[in-house]
Amino acid sequence: MVQDAAQASLQELLEDGSFDAVRAMLIPMQPADVAEMIDELPDTFQAVAFRLLPKDEAIEVYEYLPSRVQQNLLMEFRHPEVLEIVDRMSPDDRARLFDELPAKVVRRLLVDMSPAERNATALLLGYPDESAGRIMTSEFVTLRGSLTAAQALDRIRRLARSSETIYTLYVTDNSRHLLGTLSLRDLVIAQPEQLIEEIMTEEVVFVKTDTDQEEAALLIQHYDFLALPVVDRELRLVGIVTVDDLMDVIEAEVTEDIYTAGGVQSVGDDYFETNLLTVARKRVVWLLVLLVTNTATSAVIKGQEDLLQQVVILTAFIPLLIGAGGNVGAQSSTVVIRGLNTEDVQPSDMAYIVGRETLAGLILGLLLGSAVTLWAFFLEGNLGVALSVGLSLIAISLIATFAGAALPFLFKALKFDPALMSAPFITTAVDVLGVLIYLNIARLILGI
Template sequence: MLDTTQDIQTQLEANQYEAVRAQLAPMQPADVAEIIDELPDTYQAVAFRLLPKDEAIEVYEHLPRRVQEALLAEFRQPEVLEIIDRMSPDDRAQLFEELPAKVVNRLLPALSPAEREATALLLGYPADSAGRIMTSEFVTLRQGWTAQQAIEHIRQVARRSETIYTLYVTDDSRRLLGAFSLRDLVVAPLEQPLREIMNPDVIYVYTETDQEEAARLIQRYDFIALPVVDSERRLVGIVTVDDLMDVIEAEVTEDIYTAGGVQPAKDDYFQVNLWTVVRRRVVWLLVLLVTNTATSAVIKGQEEVLTQVVVLAAFIPLLIDAGGNVGAQSSTVVIRGLNTEDLQPSAMVRIIRRETLAGSLLGLLLGLAVTLWAYLLQGDWGVALAVGSSLFAISVIASFAGSALPFLFKSLKFDPALMSAPFITTAVDVLGVLIYLNIARIILGI
């Protein structure tokens, strides 16, 4: 893709616009959007203007939000309105959500009445809800229709629909009665009524349902689309798998940022300014800095031991780092299980017991290895046994803390990914040093 982008940039610089059109014509909209995104800012609008009008709408929906906003600033008002008006309602609502309010206020009244109503409806639902990302462009059928009538109706509305592979049956009040696939319709006898084809046991979500829950249902049942209903079970939209894949990607990104102590945000992390990056990272780094002073206090309180056997200090980083790694492994699997709902709070005792046992076995293996290594380095079995025994105890504590704290913070309505890391680090550092120096005191008879 990089070579193609460079070729197109060279052609644009030489004003070879027909060559650019010919090169972009056979490409998929998503690939064209990627190329435009990679072009220098001065050429993005030029390349976009070279696209046929129908293809330009699809390409625009695939562009990153910052590029969409930049193109809006470049276009004349009629061009802007035509692009916005022909976007799918869910993509338009997502764009409006991130545009400045004054821009939205200028664009919204200029849309066609139907598109303005559809967009306002979506923007009225809570952020991160299924209602916010649903589209109203779907096919509805009546249960009294025959298969032939349904096929004729689909032919009339297919081009205006987001997808026709899943079809929904409603009554005169738009209440959802059933659903079936396009395949079911095609293989059915033409005279067969839809009530005999449809499956009345429909999986659906409400407009207020969280996007993550909708994504889990799509993933669990391998759906292409999921119907969205209001409080009276009237069908008001559908969410499609492509939109929910974006939701899943965003949620996973947020979890990764959170686990790393970086404040998550909706914008592109690599496009924000440096001071914003620093502000998002500094909070938890300060928390860790303050809490780790407890480790310094423990070491100062055990100065007598370290003074008599100075070599003990050399193994402190090894022990707390190893314990931190064990705790991080336990917390990672538990946090991921809670986020995907593979783990339920009712399984807490079993999971903590299992992870603590795993930590004990890991501690035993690591403790034996580090005991031999410490003896080879120092030639003192007392020091070696103190290091090995401490690593075993630290591994048990770390695995217990790593598995228990996410459950604790989940029950307190805190984000386990955000809260667990600093507390596990603090627990392992403080308790690890305390255990190590006290075990050394006992074994060495200090």
């Protein structure tokens, strides 16, 4: 509520032209909060509010803005202003912005940037998409093992303002090979004359430039690091990825998995601001696949037409059975996919996990089957139909949990994203088998 009031007040001040009051409101705020407020403003006021910020704060705020707003602001500024903002951004944030800009704009900006920043950005852009090299920064502090603690602290004081983080320090040799790491805490409490090589940690966890960014995020999470060193093929230190960058990676990966699980292909940073034709084109692919697959269910029903004509009431329970089967299968696939993505579950655990989920499906089937048998008998008074529905639900639950647990492992082994085994796909597969099982059990019990 307070944030909403401040947002409304900011827009009113901008509309009234009270720019001094806008400065007084924004300058004391945290850069992330200022970026959020600018993002919420109408497009016509975003550039105005941003221009009112002091130059140093504006650079920091700019890095927190969504890429859409960053691009809009670039188009509003005169070229020298754009160049100064871009030149002073951290290399990883700059590379992320350049990924979103038209190639012509990127080329123009690269030509006019300082040589050091141009080289740093070109280096990051040369690494594969979604790799640790693409999101790393070259702004970090390195030390030599021969330095004393006092000399190292002097070096940190000189480099602190231009470094992404100083809480983790990296020890290298003359060829930039990574020898060890050192926390700022350990350095501060060390004796001034102690050598860095005596207090550093030699067992270093690192990633290579072509390591997938999601793997880097999992390592950060597992070891509770603030930053992770990135080395090239010769194990030379070329950058670090920080926890704030990897939080963005985790958010993007989770969003992608959620979209995939729902049968929606990712369409960029903001789904709700994407062109509707693009949205429809992305979503229709899965829907067409499911539509074609579901024709198999129609074929099964048509093949059992004589049974359904004699016992029409069987038709009424088809939605109940296939709906329950799809839900049970989706539950199993969800927990297995989550376990695989977080590495709580390993491919070697397949037999145990699939067996466990299938046993859970049997228990669920017995509980649900008993309940639906009583309900069907209460509704129709036909024991044969009631038993057909109940026994079918037990069999469908078994098949659904087996499929929901096993198929993600199969996709993982085939090097596909386990999230591709999404709820819509499993539901469709269970629909076909469920109807086939139900109608054949009914034919057997009813003797038709």
